[in-house]
Amino acid sequence: MSRKNQIIYCNCCGKEICAESLAERTSFLTVKKEWGYFSHKKDGKIHSADICEECCQxxxxxxxxxxxxxxITEFV
Ligand SMILES: [Zn+2]
Structure with a gap:
């Protein structure tokens, strides 16, 4: 996870995405994967990353x- 000093950085391009406090109102992708028993290489590790909208695209x-x-038919 690329979060330092309450700032979220894009793991892909390294740019600042937003302050952690604004995460709810900012569009970016957070991926989290627990590599369990069926993974060949990363057995037992959790990987997580934040990716900015531009990099997602x-x-x-x-x-x-x-x-x-x-x-999206219904905005919450
Ligand atoms: Zn990016």
Whole structure:
């Protein structure tokens, strides 16, 4: 996790995303994965990362199969 001094940084490009206190109101991706028994390399480790909106977009463009997209019909 790339969080220092209550600032969240993008693991992908290293840029500052926002202050931790504004995380709820900021658009970015947080991924967390527990590599358990069925993982070959990272057995028993938890990896987490924050990725900014811009990097998410770039990352998605590299996918062979684009991410599924649907409209949000209800904003909470
Ligand atoms: Zn980024």
């Amino acid at each position: 770039k990352l998605a463009e590299t996918f062979a199969i684009p991410p599924e997209e649907e409209e």
